[in-house]
Amino acid sequence: MYKALYRKYRSKTFDELYGQEAVVESLKNQVKNNELNHAYIFSGTRGTGKTSAAKILSRAVNCLNPQDGNPCNECENCKAILEERAIDVVEMDAASNNGVDDIRELKDKVIYPPTNLKYKVYIIDEVHMLSKGAFNALLKILEEPPAHLIFILATTEIEKIPATILSRAQKFNFKRISNDDIVDNLSRITELENKKCDEEVFNLIAKSSDGAMRDALSVLDQLLTIDKDLIEVEDAMRIMGISSNKLIFELTDALIDKDNNKVLELIDEISREGIDFSILTSQLLSHFRDLMLVKTLRDPKKIVFSTYIKDFDLQSYKIELYELLEIIDRLKDLSIDMRYAENKRVLLEMTAIKISMRLNQKEIISRIESLEEKVNDDSFKPLNNHKALDSIQDKGRNNRDYSHIEDQSKKLISNEKVKENEAKISKENSTSKNTKETDNVENDAKSDIINSDIKIDEIKSNWDNILNEIKAKKFSLAASLVNSVPKRFENNLLEIDFSNTDEMFFKMCNNDENKSIISDVFETIYGVKIDVHMIYKKIKKENKLEDLFGKDNIEEI
Ligand SMILES: [Zn+2]
Known part of the structure; x- marks a missing residue:
């Protein structure tokens, strides 16, 4: 039977666990000195090794021949637990067993000593999902725990655990795993699987897995099924649903050049490739952030992690810093709006066009300045100067052209966000139509x-x-x-x-x-x-x- 990489290569000793040095050190000492607790809480974001650590601890406390706090994985007890035939080590998923009855049933079971092992160990995953009644039943057990009993409670949301439980448990926080550690593990496993990947592939996976080893391994899992001698970065991008750097550079160029036509064409191309617009938005945001850093920092290589640093440098010359700041603001808002949006494409297109229009601001300002000069010029007659008037009205028309798209897409954002935005739009509208009226309303309020x-x-x-x-x-x-x-x-x-x-x-x-x-x-x-x-x-x-x-x-x- 096929076994997922993260199961196949799950760390089997504390020393093999990636990126949790402090936790590992402390747990090993407790095993060595036989200073164990009745309840442990392992908290932290997903994929950081909580379940692996719980399994290792369940063996370490029962091992007949522990090695410096690690389980030997060879003795009778270790083997029984590894092969999942030890009835004294029980794994529960609170997401599926969240009833009071299950825990009440536990209460009757836990009083009996273990059949074969030294300790009865209960590992409860996603413990924050337990119902209130179940937590109360658990609390009853923890108030007077039998000597042979150990609970390991794993959770991604420690703030949902009642304080009464927290105070009776020893807490360990699992950090996000560093990119270096993830890259290290990915290349180790790839080698063990007799496969080859470009080094850049590992960097890309690590960067996008946000410190979660399990996420990184499941991407690698899919990649290694590709029948190729050398797996390249483009393969990884396809599997992860992210756009190539080439596309991102092109889209950024079009945005900087205010080329609306090109912008919309590229978004269409990206859409046809099945790339997720939320991911694209965060890629764009990070691209513009990198541009800002390259433009600002004396030595951007220290912070901007990219093989394309020269391309960034070239692109950054084409755009002013204040423009970058505005764009980053807009993309930041867009990435928040994306979470609520049903039609992400419309939202992205709208923001892209706004970005292009916003870049015209400099031109508009200089246009107004030239108008101002004409106003000061005595020979200037407003009624005859249709050109000047037209140019101002043109700008108004352009704004209106996009307003219906804006209204439409705002409707796609759900709940409060809609109300909030509509209030904002109506405020903007009333302001531009009649500033005096708005002023009065504000004064009244x-x-x-x-x-x-x-x-x-x-x-x-x-x-x-x-x-x-x-x-x-x-x-x-x-x-x-x-x-x-x-x-x-x-x-x-x-x-x-x-x-x-x-x-x-x-x-x-x-x-x-x-x-x-x-x-x-x-x-x-x-x-x-x-x-x-x-x-x-x-x-x-x-x-x-x-x-x-x-x-x-x-x-x-
Ligand atoms: Zn052992």
Whole structure:
């Protein structure tokens, strides 16, 4: 019968266990000194060796000839347990045996001494799944445990275990296994299986298994069934459902070049290959993060782990740092939205187009600046200048073109997320349609709030802390605020001055979403709800622009 690799190569002694040195050291000492506990809790994320360690411990405590705290795996007792014929070692899965009755039944059984072994050992997997009644029955046993009894409770969710149980057990936390350890084990097993893989294959599997050896081994399991002399990285990518680096670089290029057509074509190509859009999103996010690091760090090789470091370097020249920050923000939000989304493709396409459009911001800003210059020019006559007006309206049309896609895809996100986003959209819509109305509503809502007595000097001296809090919510906003100055605080209205910094940052910050983030942070720190007003010394010219074209024809940026 075929045996999965992770079963076939399960560690059989503590010394063979990967990446859990502290746990191993302590358990071996307990076995050596015969200082055993009646209950152990092994907690940690999946695939980190909890069940393997439980099985090893069940043999070590019963071994007739233990080796430095490890089971010998040769003696009669070890063999009986290994071959699963020892009736004194019982494995239960709480996910399937979560009834009170099973544990009550246990209570009647555990009082009898073991038939053949030294200890009766009960291993309960996923113990957090036990019902309340079952936990109570278990507690009764643990309150007065017979001398020959050991419970090993394994869980991925220790916070769900009642405190009464926790206090009666010794807790061991299993860490995520390091990439180096995973690579080491993968190449060892591949060799034992008489197969060959590119070294890059192991790195790729380790990187994507998030510290879970079992996940890594099940990918290897599928890979080793491929009938090839040398298994290559492309084979691994196909099996893992991830896009090749070539595709990711192409998609990133298209996003940087604002080539919407190419972007959508590539997404279609990726879709046809059956690649999961959530995985693609996290690949893109990590790609843009690497670009940011390559652009920022003096020696990116220390952090960016990639054979493509030169390609990253080239790509990073084509894009500004502030653009990268914005894109990373958008992709971060997308990866959260993906969890709730039914139609992930629409969501990805929408974000991709937004990214391309967002990159046009620089052009839009320069367009507005050139308009401003014309406004100052006496010969300028607004009614005759259809071109200027058109270019502004064009931008509005472009925005509207995508709004229906946006509305559609938001509907695909379930529950609160929908409400939250719709509220945001409707707020955005009403703001762009009629700023005055929104202002009134906001003022009404806040009119009953008592003005606080915070002084502007206090805010100034605390500005770095405030920026730190903002950074946690939206990195790009904090980055754009770095050279701004809190100027005035009166009647719960905070005025932030951007005159010392590039106008671009003012334009990037000055919108309702950002203002409400700043306001929220303020509420967290000072417990006061505030309004935020942003100023820039050229602001008068914008008013002129509004007078000429009418406020509705000027889009907020
Ligand atoms: Zn033994």
